[in-house]
Amino acid sequence: xxxxxxxxxxxxxxxxxxxxxxxxxxxxxxxxxxxxxxxxxxxxxxxxxxxxxxxxxxxxxxxxxxxxxxxxxxxxxxxxxxxxxxxxxxxxxxxxxxxxxxxxxxxxxxxxxxxxxxxxxxxxxxxxxxxxxxxxxxxxxxxxxxxxxxxxxxxxxxxxxxxxxxxxxxxxxxxxxxxxxxxxxxxxxxxxxxxxxxxxxxxxxxxxxxxxxxxxxxxxxxxxxxxxxxxxxxxxxxxxxxxxxxxxxxxxxxxxxxxxxxxxxxxxxxxxxxxxxxxxxxxxxxxxxxxxxxxxxxxxxxxxxxxxxxxxxxxxxxxxxxxxxxxxxxxxxxxxxxxxxxxxxxxxxxxxxxxxxxxxxxxx
Amino acid sequence: xxxxxxxxxxxxxxxxxxxxxxxxxxxxxxxxxxxxxxxxxxxxxxxxxxxxxxxxxxxxxxxxxxxxxxxxxxxxxxxxxxxxxxxxxxxxxxxxxxxxxxxxxxxxxxxxxxxxxxxxxxxxxxxxxxxxxxxxxxxxxxxxxxxxxxxxxxxxxxxxxxxxxxxxxxxxxxxxxxxxxxxxxxxxxxxxxxxxxxxxxxxxxxxxxxxxxxxxxxxxxxxxxxxxxxxxxxxxxxxxxxxxxxxxxxxxxxxxxxxxxxxxxxxxxxxxxxxxxxxxxxxxxxxxxxxxxxxxxxxxxxxxxxxxxxxxxxxxxxxxxxxxxxxxxxxxxxxxxxxxxxxxxxxxxxxxxxxxxxxxxxxxxxxxxxxxxxxxxxxxxxxxxxxxxxxxxxxxxxxxxxxxxxxxxxxxxxxxxxxxxxxxxxxxxxxxxxxxxxxxxxxxxxxxxxxxxxxxxxxxxxxxxxxxxxxxxxxxxxxxxxxxxxxxxxxxxxxxxxxxxxxxxxxxxx
Numbered sequence: 001x002x003x004x005x006x007x008x009x010x011x012x013x014x015x016x017x018x019x020x021x022x023x024x025x026x027x028x029x030x031x032x033x034x035x036x037x038x039x040x041x042x043x044x045x046x047x048x049x050x051x052x053x054x055x056x057x058x059x060x061x062x063x064x065x066x067x068x069x070x071x072x073x074x075x076x077x078x079x080x081x082x083x084x085x086x087x088x089x090x091x092x093x094x095x096x097x098x099x100x101x102x103x104x105x106x107x108x109x110x111x112x113x114x115x116x117x118x119x120x121x122x123x124x125x126x127x128x129x130x131x132x133x134x135x136x137x138x139x140x141x142x143x144x145x146x147x148x149x150x151x152x153x154x155x156x157x158x159x160x161x162x163x164x165x166x167x168x169x170x171x172x173x174x175x176x177x178x179x180x181x182x183x184x185x186x187x188x189x190x191x192x193x194x195x196x197x198x199x200x201x202x203x204x205x206x207x208x209x210x211x212x213x214x215x216x217x218x219x220x221x222x223x224x225x226x227x228x229x230x231x232x233x234x235x236x237x238x239x240x241x242x243x244x245x246x247x248x249x250x251x252x253x254x255x256x257x258x259x260x261x262x263x264x265x266x267x268x269x270x271x272x273x274x275x276x277x278x279x280x281x282x283x284x285x286x287x288x289x290x291x292x293x294x295x296x297x298x299x300x301x302x303x304x305x306x307x308x309x310x311x312x313x314x315x316x317x318x319x320x321x322x323x324x325x326x327x328x329x330x331x332x333x334x335x336x337x338x339x340x341x342x343x344x345x346x347x348x349x350x351x352x353x354x355x356x357x358x359x360x361x362x363x364x
Numbered sequence: 365x366x367x368x369x370x371x372x373x374x375x376x377x378x379x380x381x382x383x384x385x386x387x388x389x390x391x392x393x394x395x396x397x398x399x400x401x402x403x404x405x406x407x408x409x410x411x412x413x414x415x416x417x418x419x420x421x422x423x424x425x426x427x428x429x430x431x432x433x434x435x436x437x438x439x440x441x442x443x444x445x446x447x448x449x450x451x452x453x454x455x456x457x458x459x460x461x462x463x464x465x466x467x468x469x470x471x472x473x474x475x476x477x478x479x480x481x482x483x484x485x486x487x488x489x490x491x492x493x494x495x496x497x498x499x500x501x502x503x504x505x506x507x508x509x510x511x512x513x514x515x516x517x518x519x520x521x522x523x524x525x526x527x528x529x530x531x532x533x534x535x536x537x538x539x540x541x542x543x544x545x546x547x548x549x550x551x552x553x554x555x556x557x558x559x560x561x562x563x564x565x566x567x568x569x570x571x572x573x574x575x576x577x578x579x580x581x582x583x584x585x586x587x588x589x590x591x592x593x594x595x596x597x598x599x600x601x602x603x604x605x606x607x608x609x610x611x612x613x614x615x616x617x618x619x620x621x622x623x624x625x626x627x628x629x630x631x632x633x634x635x636x637x638x639x640x641x642x643x644x645x646x647x648x649x650x651x652x653x654x655x656x657x658x659x660x661x662x663x664x665x666x667x668x669x670x671x672x673x674x675x676x677x678x679x680x681x682x683x684x685x686x687x688x689x690x691x692x693x694x695x696x697x698x699x700x701x702x703x704x705x706x707x708x709x710x711x712x713x714x715x716x717x718x719x720x721x722x723x724x725x726x727x728x729x730x731x732x733x734x735x736x737x738x739x740x741x742x743x744x745x746x747x748x749x750x751x752x753x754x755x756x757x758x759x760x761x762x763x764x765x766x767x768x769x770x771x772x773x774x775x776x777x778x779x780x781x782x783x784x785x786x787x788x789x790x791x792x793x794x795x796x797x798x799x800x801x802x803x804x805x806x807x808x809x810x811x812x813x814x815x816x817x818x819x820x821x822x823x824x825x826x827x828x829x830x831x832x833x834x835x836x837x838x839x840x841x842x843x844x845x846x847x848x849x850x851x852x853x854x855x856x857x858x859x860x861x862x863x864x865x866x867x868x869x870x871x872x873x874x
Contacts, residue, residue, distance in 0.1 A: 032554065036456055072484050075518050075553045077454035158453040159490065186483035249763050267763070321758060 003054025014217030019111035020312035026284035027108010050124035055198030065104025068188035080116030089154035107134030139171030157185035220310035230310025231325035369803025379406035435663035443473035449516035481517030501536035619801030638774030681774035771797035809835030840871030
């Protein structure tokens with residue numbers, strides 16, 4: 001058993017859509033990243049997915065991702081070579097041979113980045129990630145939750161500036177130092193995070209993230225083809241709840257401490273007629289209430305889909321009049337342990353409330 | 365001021381004469397393949413009908429789908445050299461990358477990537493490669509290319525490198541026409557570049573069309589200034605339109621909405637324009653169409669263009685009605701309604717026949733629909749009304765009741781009462797709302813860029829000053845300028861309290 005599965009061009013299109021949904025409002029549909037990987041496929045490159053079970057305990061995996069303002073990549077377009085540069089830096093510094101590449105987060109634009117390195121090096125992409133969604137800060141990861149160090153980190157800008165962060169006193173310091181360098185380098189860096197062993201990944205990473213995103217996206221595309229409700233086709237392939245159906249009637253947005261914060265109100269229709277859904281956001285959607293009662297809490301995923309296209313709606317694109325389907329998908333239990341909730345639970349986002357899950361049967 | 369508004373549509377060319385706030389008269393005639401003849405016919409028709417003196421009109425405003433159609437049909441396009449100032453960034457996704465292959469085939473002449481561009485805080489990424497630009501200009505000249513699109517990273521923030529590149533191009537290749545991306549658009553390099561290249565590809569057609577319009581006007585004995593309408597409800601001088609044909613894209617729905625605003629006297633309302641095949645529904649905010657937020661595709665090319673936020677519905681006077689089971693559209697008789705509809709002697713049941721049977725309008729021979737079952741007519745009209753009611757609800761920007769202005773030849777299909785609607789207005793001259801919208805258009809200027817470390821008041825004031833300067837450059841009277849849109853979006857992650865501000869200013873023609 002090689003544990004390898006080829007990724008087709010159709011899978012890539014599905015992955016982009018699914019990654020948008022797992023972005024829970026923070027990450028969006030990775031259009032430019034998808035164009036890049038499609039171009040590499042057109043040149044004959046191919047990528048396979050590697051199951052984490054097929055990793056030897058001592059084999060190493062590189063974790064790549066962007067850091068910075070998503071807006072910058074809309075002007076300075078994402079380039080596979082820049083991600084490859086961060087990967088090569090880590091390879092050189094850690095003097096190691098990587099078995100596979102994985103994404104730093106499956107939600108949003110980052111989902112596609114390991115495919116760049118994989119297409120250019122021939123390595124497979126690992127079917128796992130340390131978030132299972134999108135989060136705003138570097139330390140919000142299952143590896144950091146497990147107490148693994150968040151160093152060394154390789155940072156590459158678009159020129160030939162290369163920075164290695166060798167040691168930090170804690171994950172929050174990696175975030176802080178990285179953020180400062182990022183600002184200087186034009187608010188966007190390619191990063192390669194600490195190498196992780198097969199053993200660490202088996203215990204601490206979220207398995208099946210990439211194939212999950214592909215499955216989600218494929219379900220949305222099926223809904224489009226069959227003129228069905230995307231929420232229904234998504235819930236055929238994913239454990240979760242249809243939280244709410246309605247129309248966005250109000251959005252209040254502001255920026256504090258580097259976050260887009262705000263609240264949106266959704267007026268119920270169909271089986272939710274006469275009811276009101278409120279959702280708070282801090283880059284991602286964090287807490288949802290139905291008629292004032294808590295309905296979904298971070299780290300469970302709140303996914304807002306366009307009722308017609310099934311396309312994920314982000315915290316910067318949600319606006320009055322959109323017809324939406326709101327889903328709650330359960331967070332992995334790696335994100336809901338007592339220690340995990342200190343880092344990614346409601347209190348980490350400034351809420352004085354305890355995590356409660358809408359998914360009673362426990363977590364996948 | 366006396367003005368003439370002309371709408372050159374796919375089916376009809378409409379002309380309307382306006383004096384200040386009064387409509388003197390209108391005339392409808394079929395559009396001709398050469399466009400010019402249709403315009404001459406419409407002008408002579410409306411001048412004869414109103415007995416107005418041609419010399420008394422100071423301005424002619426034309427709305428046309430000509431350029432949109434050229435891109436959609438891939439005809440009359442000019443080959444373009446694309447210059448992007450971006451390296452070492454943005455190398456992998458080259459210009460034209462997401463264009464449909466057949467359109468790229470027709471337009472791509474040359475691609476050059478050069479070092480330069482800016483960061484989001486306004487610093488250069490690296491110095492601009494001027495020597496490379498000079499070489500590129502010579503190569504473009506040698507290849508015989510005459511239209512060039514130049515795009516630099518973050519040029520909406522600072523246009524420095526695009527301006528310098530244009531200067532070098534002029535020195536080396538004076539015959540080349542050039543489109544600079546910062547004059548067209550917003551943050552979003554690929555989409556802005558796409559708009560730039562599309563604009564450059566319309567260079568020859570724009571010149572030819574503009575001359576045809578001027579000929580039509582002169583042959584009609586008019587000495588008026590010629591303007592073309594833009595998709596934001598304002599106009600530009602013909603000379604400007606020659607350089608920016610892309611601004612006229614999708615001006616049709618905009619003109620009908622602006623016309624609706626003028627005819628009704630309302631500035632905030634939903635406008636429902638019912639034609640023969642489709643119904644366009646848009647939202648007027650302060651007298652202008654609300655713009656779409658999302659990506660707009662033109663002929664299959666992704667742009668972030670200023671476009672009215674319009675929902676189109678396959679419903680119009682010619683829409684076919686199925687009896688068993690009951691269905692409305694989406695097929696339509698289109699321009700053949702006068703031949704195929706029941707009341708006109710045909711044998712197909714259309715929405716117009718329903719309306720005649722229900723007594724909503726008098727058209728054709730009512731006797732030919734007298735045997736339609738009343739239950740069928742009631743149920744079908746009910747369904748048409750629900751379709752319109754639903755689309756109005758989708759376009760609304762607030763939960764409160766809003767007024768609705770119904771225009772277009774099929775306005776009789778819009779119900780008098782709807783949920784969430786305060787009142788429905790159907791107006792004289794509503795069938796030529798499009799040409800009316802062209803006649804009353806104003807001139808605008810816009811600013812959309814990122815500001816750092818300034819108070820909100822300072823940011824809005826700076827953006828307003830830039831937008832006002834652009835409006836005056838485009839032909840507006842400085843004394844009539846008015847801010848119609850202010851939007852500020854705080855940007856997460858970005859350094860130094862960054863805010864993206866958009867301000868739009870309009871004024872009367874100077």
